[in-house]
Amino acid sequence: MPMTWGYAPSEQHGETAVRAVHAALDAGATLLDTADAYGPFTNELLLGRVLKERRRDAFVAAKCGLLVGDRHLVANGRPAYVRRACDASLRRLQTEVIDLYQLHRPDPEVPVEETWGAMAELVTAGKVRALGVCALDRPAAARGGGRTAVPELLARLQQVFPVSSVQTELSVWAQRARTELLPWCEAHGVGLLAAMPLGRGFLTGTLTCGGGFETGDLRADDPRFTAEMMAVNQPVVAGLRRVAARHPGATPAQAALAWLLALSPVVIPLPGTKKERWARENCAADGLRLTPADLHELTTLPPARSSWD
Template identity: 70%
Template sequence: MERRTIGASALAVGAVGLGCMPMSWAYSASRQRGDESLRTVHRALDLGSSLLDTADMYGPFTNELLLGRVLRQRRADAFVSTKVGLLVGDQHIVANGRPGYVRRACDASLRRLQTDVIDLYQLHRPDPEVPIEETWGAMAELVRAGKVRALGLCAVGARSARRGRAGLYDATVRQLERVQQVFPVSAVQAELSVWSPEALETLLPWCQARGVGFLAAMPLGNGFLTGTLRPGAGFEPDDLRARHPRFTAEMMAANQPIVVGLRRIAARHGEAVTPAQVALAWVLAQGRQVIPVPGAKRERWVTENAAATALRLTAEDLAEVGALPAALGSWE
């Protein structure tokens, strides 16, 4: 698989990563199977999808524990990315960016992951009660202590149903400018997909101008862009899509032209090419430092996702994707 680099430290990873969250968090619990997830991670590593993206809050904690079982055997094959800054309570998820907590959380993640170093440690969300420089400074100390190799920030924007809304990530860019004065940012993770391209306005250009890696979260639109979900298909109550405005039957039907367009482009490249691969190839085409991180919990999906690195979209294809209708339905 093609390799891409993250940040000025030039840490090399496979061009398509693996988002591990669905294996134990936010998607249907009845379809989460530990042994199958372990096989999926091994398959991803076999294919060169070395970036494994997790977080301590996924589960909470169970996602890191699962990856630890793989890393115990295959640490040299993997690039480990995990996150800090969010706590899961009975009713709410709250931010915690206090330096003491960051240090304890890192040690706990290292134990669960069964490794002595985290390749990329990301701030999941800034704590509004703690200056971001203090949180970032504590994370920088972890790099100096040899527990972490590089730092990243998860970008949060006020999501809109319309493409091109100005200022979506302006607050994130201001935060990045602040923490960059404390310690270099190696990567930014934010949503980027055919139906959520807003990061192309200001956030990705900021990264490109500074040699910062960009991890494209949800590049398959929570599964919608695969073309395997049908309008009206029910989601289990614990599945985040059950409460998602874009996944009502009405909005899924309204957004089908996007999938139809991806399927049309796929057909031009051969019977075996899928809409999901076109969607991932479009993300890959946005820049050499862009690394899509699709979530998956089945071997067949990581195999299909990895094959997207061999798909080269033509100028005509890219123009056709750009002309697809904007996604309908609020993310708010």
């Protein structure tokens, strides 16, 4: 997502992003996560340029169910839309099949079984190989359900078609999914795709506490990224720095990713970047082996504070 939408728009350049994707694949990454809502459409178009040359090197995870409105995102889970969206994504990605097709956000106006059933038909048609779901921590995740209904919602989906993955925010400063969702994923053999594993850049330790994000940057509206809250949350970065310092050459970002990789075999971090350097650094986290003391320290870091607290 950061390559074309959401973070530091003035730094988003197509050729730079294409090189970053190639660098990630060269460094051993295989999963490329995208969505039609990113841009909208520009992220898929960019990845399509890479996939045209390197489809065999990548596992493609795309999404449907979320449209970009004038000032906000709008869920759309209508079956007809799902079918059209899949065909359009296939064209933009320049591929004949999507490895993992994810429901970006359940539509509170459409029974989730109808949306999921339409997605299952795409598997039968050979356009998609597996299905996943995102944003289950949203209060309006499904008609008649909220945050407390996540296990029930997943059970409803499983009755229609197997859930292969669940994507949600998970990092050292946002650990709710570790206790509320990870046990379910492990019990059912479902992958947990950790979105925002670097806390929208905060956990890299490279952001200043001044705030002031440019127009179009999602962090400008994130209550964790006011100047005051960025200062309050510095102990999280300090903890990552301490752990990284015990491993020569390691960075705070690598420590954050290594913690996720050590949580469970079903956890897959999804770090986003726009630059080759960061892509290679992120992939190198796979070789960082944290000690039990490191893992305990990161697990017990304070959760992110926000101006909404």
